[in-house]
Amino acid sequence: MQHHLILRVVTKLLCGAIILYAFYVQFHGDYSPGGGFQAGVIMAVAFIAYGVVFGLDAVQKVLPAWVVHKLAALGVLVYSMTGVVSLFLGYAFLDYGAFSPHHPSHGQHWGILAVELGVGITVTGVMVTIYYAFASRIPRITDEEW
Amino acid sequence: MATETSHHVAMTLHDHLPMLQVLIPFIASPLIVLMGARGGLSWLIAFVASLASFIVSIVLLMEVIDGGFISYAIGGWAPPLGIEYRVDAANAFMLFLISGISTIVLPFAYESVKAEISAKHHTLFYSCYLLCFTGLLGVVITGDAFNVFVFLEISSLSTYALIATGAERDKRALTAAYDYLVMGTIGATFFVIGIGFLYMATGTLNMADLAERIADQENNRTIKAAFAFILVGMGLKVAIYPLHLWLPNSYTYAPSAITAFLAATATKAAIYVILRFTFSVFQPSFQFEVYALEFIILPLAVLAMFAASFIAVFQSDLKRMLAYSSIAQIGYMLLGIALLNSTGLTGSIVHLFNHGITKAVLFMGVGALVLRSGSSFYSRIRGMGRVMPITGAAMVVGGLSLIGVPGTAGFISKWELVQATLERGWWPLAFLIAASSLLAVIYVWRFVEVLYLHEPAYGADHREAPLTMLVPIWIMALACIYFGFATEITLGAARTAADGLLAGTTGMLESVTSTEAGH
Amino acid sequence: MTFEFIVGHINYWLFIVLMMTGLYIVVSKGNLVKKIVGLNIFQTSVFMFYISVGKITGGTAPIFPLDMNVDPDVVYSNPLPHVLILTAIVVGVATTALGLALIVRIREEYGTIEEDDILDIERKVASDENRLHGEAMGGRA
Numbered sequence: 180m181q182h183h184l185i186l187r188v189v190t191k192l193l194c195g196a197i198i199l200y201a202f203y204v205q206f207h208g209d210y211s212p213g214g215g216f217q218a219g220v221i222m223a224v225a226f227i228a229y230g231v232v233f234g235l236d237a238v239q240k241v242l243p244a245w246v247v248h249k250l251a252a253l254g255v256l257v258y259s260m261t262g263v264v265s266l267f268l269g270y271a272f273l274d275y276g277a278f279s280p281h282h283p284s285h286g287q288h289w290g291i292l293a294v295e296l297g298v299g300i301t302v303t304g305v306m307v308t309i310y311y312a313f314a315s316r317i318p319r320i321t322d323e324e325w
Numbered sequence: 326m327a328t329e330t331s332h333h334v335a336m337t338l339h340d341h342l343p344m345l346q347v348l349i350p351f352i353a354s355p356l357i358v359l360m361g362a363r364g365g366l367s368w369l370i371a372f373v374a375s376l377a378s379f380i381v382s383i384v385l386l387m388e389v390i391d392g393g394f395i396s397y398a399i400g401g402w403a404p405p406l407g408i409e410y411r412v413d414a415a416n417a418f419m420l421f422l423i424s425g426i427s428t429i430v431l432p433f434a435y436e437s438v439k440a441e442i443s444a445k446h447h448t449l450f451y452s453c454y455l456l457c458f459t460g461l462l463g464v465v466i467t468g469d470a471f472n473v474f475v476f477l478e479i480s481s482l483s484t485y486a487l488i489a490t491g492a493e494r495d496k497r498a499l500t501a502a503y504d505y506l507v508m509g510t511i512g513a514t515f516f517v518i519g520i521g522f523l524y525m526a527t528g529t530l531n532m533a534d535l536a537e538r539i540a541d542q543e544n545n546r547t548i549k550a551a552f553a554f555i556l557v558g559m560g561l562k563v564a565i566y567p568l569h570l571w572l573p574n575s576y577t578y579a580p581s582a583i584t585a586f587l588a589a590t591a592t593k594a595a596i597y598v599i600l601r602f603t604f605s606v607f608q609p610s611f612q613f614e615v616y617a618l619e620f621i622i623l624p625l626a627v628l629a630m631f632a633a634s635f636i637a638v639f640q641s642d643l644k645r646m647l648a649y650s651s652i653a654q655i656g657y658m659l660l661g662i663a664l665l666n667s668t669g670l671t672g673s674i675v676h677l678f679n680h681g682i683t684k685a686v687l688f689m690g691v692g693a694l695v696l697r698s699g700s701s702f703y704s705r706i707r708g709m710g711r712v713m714p715i716t717g718a719a720m721v722v723g724g725l726s727l728i729g730v731p732g733t734a735g736f737i738s739k740w741e742l743v744q745a746t747l748e749r750g751w752w753p754l755a756f757l758i759a760a761s762s763l764l765a766v767i768y769v770w771r772f773v774e775v776l777y778l779h780e781p782a783y784g785a786d787h788r789e790a791p792l793t794m795l796v797p798i799w800i801m802a803l804a805c806i807y808f809g810f811a812t813e814i815t816l817g818a819a820r821t822a823a824d825g826l827l828a829g830t831t832g833m834l835e836s837v838t839s840t841e842a843g844h
Numbered sequence: 845m846t847f848e849f850i851v852g853h854i855n856y857w858l859f860i861v862l863m864m865t866g867l868y869i870v871v872s873k874g875n876l877v878k879k880i881v882g883l884n885i886f887q888t889s890v891f892m893f894y895i896s897v898g899k900i901t902g903g904t905a906p907i908f909p910l911d912m913n914v915d916p917d918v919v920y921s922n923p924l925p926h927v928l929i930l931t932a933i934v935v936g937v938a939t940t941a942l943g944l945a946l947i948v949r950i951r952e953e954y955g956t957i958e959e960d961d962i963l964d965i966e967r968k969v970a971s972d973e974n975r976l977h978g979e980a981m982g983g984r985a
Binding site for chain 2: 870886890932935938953977
Binding site for chain 2: 245249252253255259260262263266268269270271272273274275276
């Protein structure tokens, strides 16, 4: 991809915008359509696009494979720990009322934000992991197969 | 409800037990990955999580053994609308089996996994194992029909990955995992279609609520279609005889510890789902179900008992032989369900438990043999019973329990099944059960003969298995004998469970230990 | 079966067509990747089925007004099937990723992703084993 100047410039420009949009979808998810799943995929798209255009090594400098694995696990923990906190506060698992006992609907907001953050982190991690897993395999294609 | 807080009474640890049952392994799984725990530590986390889960399951079983049930509303949303975990005698018994097997298989897995899987994969292996464990517990504990599917897929997806880790020893593990993936996904998707039809017809997903609404509209064709889809979908997961094609290869090429765990729990959890749907969600008074069980499941169960046992006799690989024997034993459990009476159901549930511990002994024994001889082919494990007398003796106990010799656990459940057939007056079936047990005698004798009546093969490692393997194997072997005499625990729990299941919805409505107290 | 009945249930007809197409691809194609594609079509048919069940004629998006003054005349579509299917879609993605990952590994080990060739290789391995360890019966190879 060394010669595709337009692609390279456009990708660099887009990556930032895509990540920003991912954050918008992530944190505005409780008011408008969106949320962790969508935001996670959009976020992953930024890194995958970068990897497709600049190569796997370049993107792994920004986001090494081991970090992505940890991200995938971290998100699940953020999700389940939200539930555990409500558990310790004496409420049912994932009962968001626990976060603001006197104003449950505020608790709902806090809870959903934390949970969706966990989902977003995991989905980003998993999607990028899938891309890394497939892209890092060097296919042994013989001349006849072309 | 979550929106009222005026008089919230704080829930105690005791109220949270149904949630903790699933939550502990679920949290431990990402924790292993996040810590990047190497071999020993990741094993330790997995073991502690499994042990904690086991203790929780014992407490739960003690609580519901008298026939009550515990309901836990996730997120504080009351049951018909929110997702509910519901523990009664039937699933507390299953939780006890699954978490118990996992806790005993894990110490065995330590050495076995070290020998069969390269060290860099251990972290993800144990993480995957815990996910699979979580999924199985979740399938059993949940009272929400769609939640069953979600947990089923959590356990299935991690199972496919776990089976594929066997590829380091034999590349056919990959195709076995692929086959299982395709068939398992078709099965799970059929199950979802069934749930979709149920939702169309009733507008609810809560099992207790479903049961009530289905009772009102028995001749609804949508509900009949739903039943058919659910039965076939779960049938694929259970490996009912003609739908068993994924099972032999998966069990043969998976790592030994995984085979021991899956054989003892995965198909059992699927059978539990069939039990739950045929008796709690759909009622036995639903005529369509009676036809399906008597004219389809019953003949297939008998066919499985004979055909799979017959194939098992001719195997030359011990692991594959035991896999076919599992298919045959699944036939017995389905037979108990298809008999549609209390004794049959009790027999079926007890057999589920007894076969679980029996197969755990045998597959763990095979794992120990593989560790020392490098392969589970008869020609390679020849004479290993003399070299490894302690492992060999445990495997003989397991073999006797598989046949159903009096004094072992296997006898109790087969006896119960025979009684159930006689209660229905179907005495030819009693003969068939005895006759297929004779086939079990042949294949068990074959491996006993291989283990003891030959000179040890040249070149094998002539040492007894390590202590971390022997202890779990013998705990299970002693359990096989113990539950052959102390029947009141298994039979008692299974009777309560069977009566609870047959009683249908009537007992399901008022809660004994309501955990939404104060909401 | 009137014409109205057939047209009125168009979503179910399409569901059946998609489902059968998917299943047929899974069964008939020898290429492992094509099988996964078939599996995807099969799963997608179920997504479509669920979502069409949630649609209520004349129903609008199920978002209550902020002040919670719900007008009883407004019909809302049922949002629950959509939520369920969101979960099922995620499961589908995971299944596809895992299936493809297995195919990558299968290709590395077997050098092919055609089922017939793989079966040939496995049969050969099995017959070698049989010669070594005595005849086996049953199983795939």
